Amino acid sequence: MWAVADGMGGHSGGDIASQLIVANLTELPFHQDLDQRSKAVRQCLRWTNRRLSQELTVTDDHPGITGSTVVALLLEGNRGVCIWAGDSRCYLWRGRRLYQLTKDHSLQQQLMDTQQISRDEAGAHPAAKALTRAVGAAPELTLGLLALDVHPGDTFLLCSDGLYQGLGAQALGNALGLASPCKVLEDLFDVVLRGPARDNLTAVVIRA
């Protein structure tokens, strides 16, 4: 299992939320069966959501509003499962084509879905980047879930918005086609950090 969690900006404790998600996922016992593992990950994320949204001790100075995105990828043999909340993404590079496996839980995506407008039009909304789902943001958490067949040589990229916002599909594809996952990461980070890089970046590259 691989995961990326990105603490929500503008809220205190986003760093704590993302660390808690990863720490709790790390503690999960290993299940050989992919379906069981997927169920355990979803259960763990729902529990972490409860911890963050209902169980935190708060003070006047720290009102306890906190949350984090998460995207997790589970692979076993020729099967894979992607689980996510928020706008951290999972991409798949297969046969020299780039697929975005996750659909952002953001206002921009919601506007595109409900009002049938283009990405650019929706992006013009002043709160376009606001998340509609995140771990810890609301008492109930509905996770995105995608099951897929995995082919030999498939390359997956899990990343925070800080990475993909600074890159077009062309740049992503160019990097993901490189020989080793380490080189892919180096290339992606180099490209983004040469630009304005207004946000922090986190990414994991997995080759099946």
Add this chain to the structure above:
Amino acid sequence: MGVVYRARDLLHEQYADPDPYLAVKMLSEAFDESADASALLYSEFALMRRLHHPNILRPYTFEVDAAQGRAFITMELMRGLTLDQLLCERPLGLPWPELKAIAVPLLDALAYAHSRGVLHGDMKPSNIMLSEEGLRLFDFGLGLAEEGPTQHLPNLNRERLNAWTPGYAAPELLEGGPLSANADVYGVACVLYELASGKHPFRRLPATQARDARLERGLKAPRNLPRRCWPALRMGLAFEPRQRRISAAQLRDALGDVSPWW
């Protein structure tokens, strides 16, 4: 406010202790600048040290890392499920025999702490664990001693730093009132109601908002709770402290068949 790590005692390990693990609690970095942070942690340790009950977490030592100047408590390492985890796995609540097996030791632990003059101050599902060795109540970080030798130790000054968990704090705490055994009873009653029904008694609202919305009028007995136990639990959920005329020991007896409470 606190952060707890799982740690290995290297000395114990050297002597081939098969289980050299323990828990280390320190205050989070946000409190590093606070002059009385160590004193607060010591007060928590001193409170816990007064309590000898099988269902209350045992502290081992209070120490200060001289190099870092940071205080920490070492404690028994628990392995198991906290009640908030259990509630996620059992969203419809627990059947009565399972609920009773949690409620009685939990209330016994709280009643015992109260009998020793120690208040918990932050009763909530994530501060209660079903460990391999039975139920454990822990985290007395917001607690204080009403009486006895530890009452003069520095406690969390609620006038300076008012800390609570919104869904489980009694309304008088949210309004700046002092901590009392009665306030602990409100918190534990919310936990028990949730275990019985899978739902928070007041739609997860802070008690003051629930009271203003008069949600107590719609409060129904959880299906999994025997009817004879409901009057006692309901009294524990009273918003008005003067109406909450039931102690943790009385609630334990009402739920544990020891004696009729009404």
